[in-house]
Amino acid sequence: VHVDLPLPQQPRRRKLPPDRKHPVRQLREVNMRLPRQPRLSLDKSPPLRIPHQHQKIHPPADLPQLPQQLQRVPADPAQLAEHPPRIYRHPLPSARIHCAQSSRRPPAESSPFCRSRLKIASPPPPSYPACMSIHPPISPATRLRVLRLGLRRAWGSWKERTRGGEYAFLLVTAAAIGLLGGLGAVAFEAAIHLVQLGCWNAVEPAVEFLRDASPWKIALLPAFGGLLVGLITTYFVSEARGHGVPEVIKAVALHGGFIRGRVAIAKTLTSAVTIGTGGSAGREGPIIQIGAAIGSRVGRFLGLPARRLRTLVGCGAAAGIAATFNAPIAGALFAVEVILGEFGAVQFGPIVISSVLATVVARGLRGNQPVFAPPACTFASAWELIPYILLGLLCGLASWAYIHLNQSAGHFFQRRPRIPVWIRPALGGLLVGLLALALPHILGDGHWLANDAFAGRFSVHLLLLLALAKMVATSLTLGSGGSGGVFSPALAIGALLGAWLGALAAPWLGPHFGGLAAYSLVGMAGLVAGSMLAPLTAILMAFEITSNYDIILPVMLASILSTVLVARLTGHLSIYTLHLARSGVPVFSGRSPDLLLSRHVREFLRPAPETILPASPARAPLDRLLASEPA
16 A cells, blocks of 8 residues: 655754654655555545644545554554554555644543654544554653754854854953953962962062071972972873973964863963972963963864964963953963964954953952062163163073073983983972072062062172073973973063163263163063064063053164064074974964965966866766876
């Protein structure tokens, strides 16, 4: 018997899961498996109408009873309960399915097994079962999968309606990342203070306090912190090793901005232990990686593409810098110059919003106090340009030495395979502790060291000695595998070098001397610009730290001179990208401003196109395509 089942005229309202089929389609598949019989005409059947929720079967009253072998369903309800078939089918295969109005009446008492939307409009013959269920029982896993699919579609539909061409949604996401980045920066600073209280019984211990501490504590605490960091980075999260920014640049350049979410937690713990126990490292590099990990995790949660995910990573990095230094402009430019390596209006807008909101959160939680407190300074005379030019060149040479010293320390520990990886940070911490027995000023991130340089508390010879010792201690801490940043030590080294040159130039300039703090600030900007090849970030950071526009001219001059000199000496490689380039990582591949210098015209020249006439057979272009040589 062949069943003629016309399909509905309108599209279905919802899409069923893969393991369920439309009732009409299931009945048609059952009908195809039945023996071929003459088609029965049901001219007195009601007309076809579009279903609302339920579908009813109207069997004709004069239809003869089918043989028992064609019914294919047990007549006894007890057999149905013991052996439920996958499809319960009414044994009237020639009955057409007609779409009637919605009926929400419960099934008859004689139909205890009816769970389908297909119901019998008229009572069937007594020998037939009274119900037909075409849906198999739905497992909880299937229900969860359908619910997840529905929620995903609803979320995608809401995004398409509200994000206004995707850019407005990107701005909202950047704002959320800014808030999280500001909270992360404050939490990271609180973790450092907690470790310092546990180790030194003081927050940001000054040199006077360190001089009164036990020699064994000064020598062994950095080694103990290095041991903990080595265990964490070796057996749990390897990305937490080092100063973090190269890993972020690598993730942006090679992996589309993918950074594991656990990196934020591991970096917070390892860097807090390294800095809190006295390791010579900064807090800005870790907070950059923490913010970038937050941005990457939020972007992947929202399902954004790789090009947007890179922008959100830059938003997280900008939020970390802005919240740490209370410098939103410098944070935004750092993300553009260093992390992304390119400038675009589409990217710059979300980065600025994230930087601003992170600064607002940090100011609301810890106040609007500046990180550095330089005294009043000014650009007194044009004669000062001569020492400022010399300071710019000196910062360039010091930046080059700082870059290669970090690189050499890392190579020194990597070339010692007999030393286990997890013990290397402890060895580096022990060397730093032994050096701190003579110069305890080098412990920590160096913020208070820069403030002492502003105030002129060191002699001329001690300024130069502290700059060299801080450079060596930072290289040992990070090169051995410790966790921390190079940003704050660079600021401290630059402040010491600037104060040293200013102290030498003061007797020669006489009344035209603008103050020792001015030279310290210019030295800070020059060393940051040279070591990171980020002159815009250095210039605006010096301006935001001092809120003094008078000193901006020598800052600009020294920053550009230092950047140009380092770029010539290292081949446009900074302290962040030198290790990546020597490891074979294509940093900023395809985004260099000198891209056309490495390309040839033949790579972009398009030969004459193939012409296909309208009268050509369809086989002709296929044969020509198969015969052509692969590109």
